[in-house]
Amino acid sequence: NAGVTQTPKFRVLKTGQSMTLLCAQDMNHEYMYWYRQDPGMGLRLIHYSVGEGTTAKGEVPDGYNVSRLKKQNFLLGLESAAPSQTSVYFCASSRPTGIQYFGAGTRLSVL
Amino acid sequence: AQTVTQSQPEMSVQEAETVTLSCTYDTSESDYYLFWYKQPPSRQMILVIRQEAYKQQNATENRFSVNFQKAAKSFSLKISDSQLGDAAMYFCAYRQGGSEKLVFGKGTKLTVNP
Numbered sequence: 001n002a003g004v005t006q007t008p009k010f011r012v013l014k015t016g017q018s019m020t021l022l023c024a025q026d027m028n029h030e031y032m033y034w035y036r037q038d039p040g041m042g043l044r045l046i047h048y049s050v051g052e053g054t055t056a057k058g059e060v061p062d063g064y065n066v067s068r069l070k071k072q073n074f075l076l077g078l079e080s081a082a083p084s085q086t087s088v089y090f091c092a093s094s095r096p097t098g099i100q101y102f103g104a105g106t107r108l109s110v111l
Numbered sequence: 112a113q114t115v116t117q118s119q120p121e122m123s124v125q126e127a128e129t130v131t132l133s134c135t136y137d138t139s140e141s142d143y144y145l146f147w148y149k150q151p152p153s154r155q156m157i158l159v160i161r162q163e164a165y166k167q168q169n170a171t172e173n174r175f176s177v178n179f180q181k182a183a184k185s186f187s188l189k190i191s192d193s194q195l196g197d198a199a200m201y202f203c204a205y206r207q208g209g210s211e212k213l214v215f216g217k218g219t220k221l222t223v224n225p
Contacts, residue, residue, distance in 0.1 A: 031211055042115070042202055042215030043156075050211060058212065090156065097206075099146075100213060102156035 002026050006091050006103035013081045013110045021076040021106050023091030029101075031094045032074035033058075034066060036087040037105070043090060049074055050096070081110045113138045115205050117216035124193045125224050131178075132188045132219050134203030141165075142208030145179070145186045150200040150218070159201070162186065164208075190221075198223045 007022045023032065031050050035043040035058075045058030049068040063085060065077045074093075078085060088107050092100040114137045124130035136145070147159040162170045162179050169177050174191045190197055203216040 033211075033213075040120075040217060042204075042217050043213070044215070045212055048211055088154065092156075094211075097209065097211070099158055099161065101158075102148075105154040 004091055004093055004101055004103035006089075006106050008106060009104065010107050011109070013078075013108065015082060015110060017081050018077070018079050019081065019108075020078075021089055021091075021108075023074045023076070023093075023103060025072055025074075025091075025093040025101075027093060027101065028071070029093035029095055029098075030071070031096060031098075032068065033092040033094075033100065034064070034074065034076045035090045035092065036060065037090060038087050046076065046089075081108075083110045086110045113140075113143075113205050113207065113214050115203050115214050115216035117201075117203055117219050119219045120217070121220045121222070123222040123224060124190070126193055126195060128193055129189060129191045130193055130221065132190075132201050132203075132221065134186045134188070134216060136184050136186065136203075136205045138184070138205065138207070140207050144206045144208065145177075146204040146206070146213070147175070147177070147186075147188045148202045148204060148215075149197075150202065151196075151198070156202075160188065193223050195223050195225060197221060 033048040034046040047066040052071045091103040094100040143164045145162045178187045200218045
């Protein structure tokens with residue numbers, strides 16, 4: 001029962017570097033989401049997707065791009081990382097208006 | 112915009128005792144859902160309990176139950192017979208009916224003392 005799998009679990013970047021976070025789900029869910037979690041804050045929605053080939057902005061989309069080329073995968077990209085993007089990133093998936101199931105998170109540090 | 116407020120940044124409880132975590136929300140909608148998620152030190156977000164706004168009956172899952180006061184826009188979580196494994200961050204979350212988006216509160220850190 002893999003559920004939602006995030007890769008990598010930890011990453012350290014230098015300012016200006018780029019990287020891609022991968023989220024994979026095996027539950028055949030239509031919807032997928034990317035959140036960030038900062039100290040003292042709840043999770044905030046970055047981008048989400050309601051189906052293959054579609055993406056939409058959430059609450060804090062600036063500095064991030066996403067792609068959903070396959071139903072089971074949702075990629076989060078940072079083109080030019082900034083220290084303000086130091087955070088823990090969570091991916092989630094769900095059926096339409098269903099319960100969201102979360103991955104274990106990726107801790108990203110930008111120096 | 113909908114907001115979710117958890118007024119207790121930290122709470123503690125003795126093992127086997129009962130604790131209640133508070134959550135209030137602000138919405139003008141009538142169709143919505145409320146959730147409590149648990150985040151242990153492993154970081155994994157785990158759904159504890161869910162409540163549909165149209166249901167008057169409070170949701171219950173084993174030792175976890177909610178007190179849903181729709182008019183007061185209050186959604187508290189009661190944990191009975193607290194166990195050491197209940198120690199975690201607890202997040203209250205709101206989703207408007209028909210929407211994909213979850214709005215989270217800032218969380219309450221629960222410590223369980225042996």
